[in-house]
Amino acid sequence: MLSLFRKDQVFSLLGVLLLSACNSFSSEFVGVEPLGVHPNGNVFIGMESCKECHLDIVNSHLSTSHWLTSSKVRSDNLVPFLNVNTNSFFLEDNTEVRFTSINDSIYQQVYNPPYQTPFFSKSLDVVIGSGTKVGYSFLSWEKSSLFQLQGSFYKPNLNWINSPGYPSKFQAFRPIYPRCLECHVTYSQSENWESPIVNNRYNKNNIVFGIDCQRCHGPVLEHVKYHRENQYDKKAKKIIKFADLTQQQRLDVCALCHSGSRSNINQPAFSFEVGDLLDNYLSPQVTGEPDVHSNQVGLLLKSTCFIESEKMDCMTCHDPHSDEKNNMVKFNNRCIECHQNKEHIRFKTDQNSDCVGCHMPYRESNIMKIQINPDSIKSVMIRTHKIDIY
Numbered sequence: 201m202l203s204l205f206r207k208d209q210v211f212s213l214l215g216v217l218l219l220s221a222c223n224s225f226s227s228e229f230v231g232v233e234p235l236g237v238h239p240n241g242n243v244f245i246g247m248e249s250c251k252e253c254h255l256d257i258v259n260s261h262l263s264t265s266h267w268l269t270s271s272k273v274r275s276d277n278l279v280p281f282l283n284v285n286t287n288s289f290f291l292e293d294n295t296e297v298r299f300t301s302i303n304d305s306i307y308q309q310v311y312n313p314p315y316q317t318p319f320f321s322k323s324l325d326v327v328i329g330s331g332t333k334v335g336y337s338f339l340s341w342e343k344s345s346l347f348q349l350q351g352s353f354y355k356p357n358l359n360w361i362n363s364p365g366y367p368s369k370f371q372a373f374r375p376i377y378p379r380c381l382e383c384h385v386t387y388s389q390s391e392n393w394e395s396p397i398v399n400n401r402y403n404k405n406n407i408v409f410g411i412d413c414q415r416c417h418g419p420v421l422e423h424v425k426y427h428r429e430n431q432y433d434k435k436a437k438k439i440i441k442f443a444d445l446t447q448q449q450r451l452d453v454c455a456l457c458h459s460g461s462r463s464n465i466n467q468p469a470f471s472f473e474v475g476d477l478l479d480n481y482l483s484p485q486v487t488g489e490p491d492v493h494s495n496q497v498g499l500l501l502k503s504t505c506f507i508e509s510e511k512m513d514c515m516t517c518h519d520p521h522s523d524e525k526n527n528m529v530k531f532n533n534r535c536i537e538c539h540q541n542k543e544h545i546r547f548k549t550d551q552n553s554d555c556v557g558c559h560m561p562y563r564e565s566n567i568m569k570i571q572i573n574p575d576s577i578k579s580v581m582i583r584t585h586k587i588d589i590y
């Protein structure tokens with residue numbers, strides 16, 4: 201269902217297949233077309249241009265929740281959303297929020313009793329969320345302003361619900377500020393981006409949806425040009441090397457989006473680049489226990505494993521280019537690499553037992569809560585990264 205979202209990719213994929221079918225040694229390459237340009241001059245070229253040299257990584261990345269976390273809504277991928285039991289939900293104030301297909305688009309329409317003519321009607325333009333955990337939220341354009349709509353699609357039950365954080369009465373719009381996009385797209389820029397007063401007005405044609413290579417690897421244009429001109433140089437040039445980074449720098453690449461909802465300070469959103477120190481860009485983490493939702497860094501830092509080992513980071517357990525959900529054999533092997541022959545005193549465990557299930561259990565998020573129906577609010581369960589004895 202999700203792969204349907206990236207029609208642009210399917211197109212380009214065809215292009216690459218055609219090219220390589222003609223002649224694999226052809227000097228024709230997928231053109232380097234900018235998808236977005238940062239005011240500082242950094243050009244975002246997208247991952248089509250990596251395929252000729254990093255095909256496996258690109259293909260594997262296409263199925264990650266990073267890549268699938270945002271895209272434009274297109275007419276041909278709308279059908280799955282309407283093919284469910286109920287295409288509407290009610291709020292406490294008796295308004296009904298319905299989802300209807302009109303001229304190749306889906307609209308959110310809101311009705312008051314007797315539910316005949318909508319008093320509010322807006323198209324679903326952008327989808328946020330890969331759907332792996334909770335589902336999808338939808339954004340809508342009003343000229344150049346970007347807003348979140350009241351209805352979200354809840355994947356586990358395949359139905360529409362009130363968006364997390366929305367009150368249980370009708371509210372037309374919630375503005376989408378840059379920090380929200382900073383965690384869910386590769387690049388975007390709001391108007392007056394250097395002003396300390398944030399706004400929700402964006403240039404529609406300067407947004408790079410999905411989290412792609414450049415979000416984690418920084419500028420790549422010179423790297424691509426160099427290697428196209430120097431095909432025999434097999435050593436990476438003109439690109440930041442993760443192996444040269446300190447533990448803090450490696451952690452910070454992920455912490456941009458996995459250390460909680462810190463707000464931008466000093467520097468506007470989308471200024472941080474791999475290699476920078478994140479504390480110069482985001483306000484310090486709030487005191488108190490870090491929440492399981494989007495604060496894996498805060499929790500890992502409190503774990504004995506992290507404190508007592510020399511250079512643990514996220515890549516100790518995760519391959520950033522692969523979808524490894526539920527690959528428990530792999531994850532348990534990571535534990536065993538450091539904890540060999542783990543014999544528990546009180547009970548028997550063996551090398552195949554579920555280390556993660558006991559030491560990184562699911563915990564309720566205090567921040568991410570969803571309202572399945574008007575009178576029930578439920579916390580989303582997320583695996584804790586405080587590796588501990590529970």
Ligand code: HEC
Nearest residue numbers: 249250253413417420424427428433434435436440441442
């Ligand atoms: C014309 C060939 C070519 C293209 C195109 C290319 N690369 Fe590379 N890249 C290389 C070579 C050669 C290396 C060194 C061998 C390796 O690590 O695979 C490399 C290495 C890398 C590395 C590893 C750096 C390190 O830590 O050592 C990254 C990251 C990278 N490329 C990213 C990209 C991205 C992102 C793109 C697309 C925007 C891209 N490359 C396009 C040839 C290319």
Ligand code: HEC
Nearest residue numbers: 247250254257258261266411412413415416442443515520
């Ligand atoms: C979520 C962040 C993230 C994204 C997105 C990402 N990478 Fe990486 N990549 C990393 C990290 C971190 C490393 C270093 C891994 C390590 O040192 O253990 C890495 C390593 C690499 C390497 C060198 C080592 C290897 O695995 O061969 C290449 C080449 C590379 N990435 C290319 C890409 C390309 C091409 C894309 C886009 C399709 C991409 N990366 C997307 C984080 C990312």
Ligand code: HEC
Nearest residue numbers: 265269329330332382383384453454456457514518520525
């Ligand atoms: C630009 C923001 C951003 C960066 C940088 C980032 N992530 Fe993520 N990551 C996300 C978002 C957003 C999600 C949830 C996507 C969704 O499901 O819609 C996510 C999901 C994940 C998941 C869960 C995958 C799944 O399917 O359950 C893992 C694991 C992960 N990230 C690891 C990393 C690691 C490791 C790094 C650093 C190398 C990193 N991330 C960097 C934003 C980011």
Ligand code: HEC
Nearest residue numbers: 329330331332333334335337379380383457460461493494
């Ligand atoms: C600090 C980074 C960050 C910010 C800011 C953020 N998110 Fe997320 N979001 C995440 C991460 C990480 C996840 C994956 C689950 C987790 O770790 O809790 C996620 C999960 C989601 C999901 C569920 C995806 C799924 O696969 O089920 C949706 C929908 C979502 N976010 C929408 C939004 C919207 C809309 C905003 C802004 C109003 C926003 N997020 C702000 C990091 C962020």
Ligand code: HEC
Nearest residue numbers: 504505508509512516531534535538555556559587588589
């Ligand atoms: C890079 C090495 C490394 C990895 C990987 C690792 N740990 Fe640890 N862990 C340590 C070290 C070092 C300690 C502290 C000494 C000890 O208790 O063995 C520790 C401590 C622990 C403790 C004791 C916690 C306490 O507060 O007493 C538990 C439980 C634990 N690890 C479980 C795990 C599990 C489960 C995994 C896999 C998800 C894992 N570890 C992965 C290095 C690691």
Ligand code: HEC
Nearest residue numbers: 454458496497500513514516517525526527531556582583
């Ligand atoms: C000791 C191993 C280990 C380390 C280190 C680690 N993780 Fe994880 N992570 C896991 C395991 C195990 C899961 C559960 C995978 C699953 O259930 O499919 C997980 C899941 C996740 C998820 C998805 C959570 C959910 O419930 O949807 C995210 C996001 C994530 N990790 C990000 C990170 C980030 C960011 C870092 C670095 C701060 C990191 N992880 C470091 C083992 C680790």
Ligand code: HEC
Nearest residue numbers: 535536539542544545546547549550551553554555558589
């Ligand atoms: C059924 C739940 C369970 C499973 C499965 C489990 N543990 Fe534990 N673990 C515990 C409990 C409870 C303790 C507290 C000490 C005890 O009672 O033995 C503990 C203690 C530990 C400790 C710290 C004390 C010590 O003995 O050094 C480490 C490290 C550890 N476990 C690692 C692992 C690893 C690695 C695995 C997977 C091979 C694993 N555990 C599987 C429940 C579990």
